[in-house]
Amino acid sequence: MTRTPIIEMLENIGKTPIRFAMPGHKGRGGAAHDITELPGADNLYSPEGAIARAEELCAQEFGAARAMMSVCGSTACVLAMMGYFPRGSKIIMARDFHLSAKNGIDIFGIKPVFVEVETALGALQQTVSAEAFEKAISEHPDAAAVYLTYPNPYGMCADVERIARAAHEAGMTVLVDSAHGAHFGVAGLPKTAGELGADIWSVSFHKTLPALNQAAVLFCSENADGERLKASLRRVTTTSPSYPILASIDYARAWKAQKGEAEYAKLISIIEEAKLNEIEGVTRLATDDPTRIVLDVRKKGGGAFVEEELFKRGIAIESSDAANIVLITAPADTAEDFAALKAALNELPMAPIDIPEAKLVLSGGGAGESVFAYPPGIPIALSKAHMSEEEREYIALLKKWGYNIIGD
Numbered sequence: 054m055t056r057t058p059i060i061e062m063l064e065n066i067g068k069t070p071i072r073f074a075m076p077g078h079k080g081r082g083g084a085a086h087d088i089t090e091l092p093g094a095d096n097l098y099s100p101e102g103a104i105a106r107a108e109e110l111c112a113q114e115f116g117a118a119r120a121m122m123s124v125c126g127s128t129a130c131v132l133a134m135m136g137y138f139p140r141g142s143k144i145i146m147a148r149d150f151h152l153s154a155k156n157g158i159d160i161f162g163i164k165p166v167f168v169e170v171e172t173a174l175g176a177l178q179q180t181v182s183a184e185a186f187e188k189a190i191s192e193h194p195d196a197a198a199v200y201l202t203y204p205n206p207y208g209m210c211a212d213v214e215r216i217a218r219a220a221h222e223a224g225m226t227v228l229v230d231s232a233h234g235a236h237f238g239v240a241g242l243p244k245t246a247g248e249l250g251a252d253i254w255s256v257s258f259h260k261t262l263p264a265l266n267q268a269a270v271l272f273c274s275e276n277a278d279g280e281r282l283k284a285s286l287r288r289v290t291t292t293s294p295s296y297p298i299l300a301s302i303d304y305a306r307a308w309k310a311q312k313g314e315a316e317y318a319k320l321i322s323i324i325e326e327a328k329l330n331e332i333e334g335v336t337r338l339a340t341d342d343p344t345r346i347v348l349d350v351r352k353k354g355g356g357a358f359v360e361e362e363l364f365k366r367g368i369a370i371e372s373s374d375a376a377n378i379v380l381i382t383a384p385a386d387t388a389e390d391f392a393a394l395k396a397a398l399n400e401l402p403m404a405p406i407d408i409p410e411a412k413l414v415l416s417g418g419g420a421g422e423s424v425f426a427y428p429p430g431i432p433i434a435l436s437k438a439h440m441s442e443e444e445r446e447y448i449a450l451l452k453k454w455g456y457n458i459i460g461d
């Protein structure tokens with residue numbers, strides 16, 4: 054039986070009846086386990102007890118030298134990756150990064166070298182090309198690190214293994230934002246970023262594993278300096294960590310270790326049996342992560358329309374774009390849920406729309422507030438103050454197509 058040290062600790066300390074301490078709810082009204090650093094509760098800033106033991110188990114399960122829990126999502130982990138390097142360090146970065154990476158560049162004075170990635174209206178977000186990355190590595194031998202997103206929010210995977218090999222040959226540290234890949238590594242799913250050669254990588258447990266929102270873990274291999282990374286994570290973390298979130302990381306790690314293989318095999322077969330491709334007017338697009346479902350619904354009125362119609366019928370999805378809806382699936386989704394989705398999509402009348410061909414090469418830009426569509430949060434323009442004409446036009450088009458644009 055896999056241990057869950059934080060849950061076991063909370064079961065004990067959560068019984069403390071009188072608390073002249075934070076939080077102000079005093080553990081009453083069902084919040085018994087939401088404690089502060091009471092005696093025996095350990096301390097996320099410098100763990101030595103239950104949190105340290107849970108992190109060791111997490112590192113073992115995910116094949117890392119060290120695991121560091123984050124109660125501030127992968128956002129904090131990505132910032133910590135940037136803050137790991139001295140100010141002015143050069144990092145070669147695939148430009149399809151999440152806005153947290155852009156914020157990290159600004160906050161920690163990183164000198165980025167961008168490897169361009171194309172984005173297109175109503176299309177699967179593609180990943181960086183390994184050739185382009187290798188070229189950047191050979192042109193910038195003074196870079197301290199490379200930075201990649203794997204997988205992207207559409208479940209597409211860059212060739213981390215090949216890029217990591219080139220980076221290591223050049224003596225660079227390999228950083229991977231694997232926020233959407235916490236479930237990777239079990240049979241039938243892509244390998245984890247660590248297995249492919251990442252030195253430092255982060256995963257959002259809350260996105261795909263049974264964990265509370267904001268639950269994430271920052272990992273490193275023997276190649277990285279764990280103490281320096283931990284110090285960097287401390288600089289971007291709340292001083293009031295949520296124990297329920299920590300407990301949910303502990304739970305999800307034990308769940309993955311014990312049941313991950315069986316549960317994901319079941320999920321993959323439920324998805325296959327749902328035959329979502331057999332719905333008239335709906336095309337399931339091929340993704341590298343078989344649990345990330347992207348359905349082209351342009352014949353049914355487009356992504357935003359279908360998202361709204363599904364929600365009216367009690368079905369929420371992760372996101373939509375002009376043509377597609379994107380579903381994050383997990384073993385907690387049942388065959389009945391997929392049947393309900395299929396019935397709702399079948400019910401929607403055919404209403405084809407024409408989506409104009411529009412593309413933008415995500416490229417450079419200055420410091421400051423970025424402009425992005427959320428979800429998925431990939432900056433379209435890196436600097437609101439210095440937007441190019443192409444960026445301005447593309448953002449206007451996205452707005453017209455119902456994207457939720459933030460920062461413009």
Ligand SMILES: Cc1ncc(COP(=O)(O)O)c(C=O)c1O
Binds near residue numbers: 125126129131205206
């Ligand atoms: C690729 C990517 N990286 C990082 C993040 C940030 O993760 P979190 O929400 O866990 O802070 C997200 C969130 O959507 C993301 O899509």
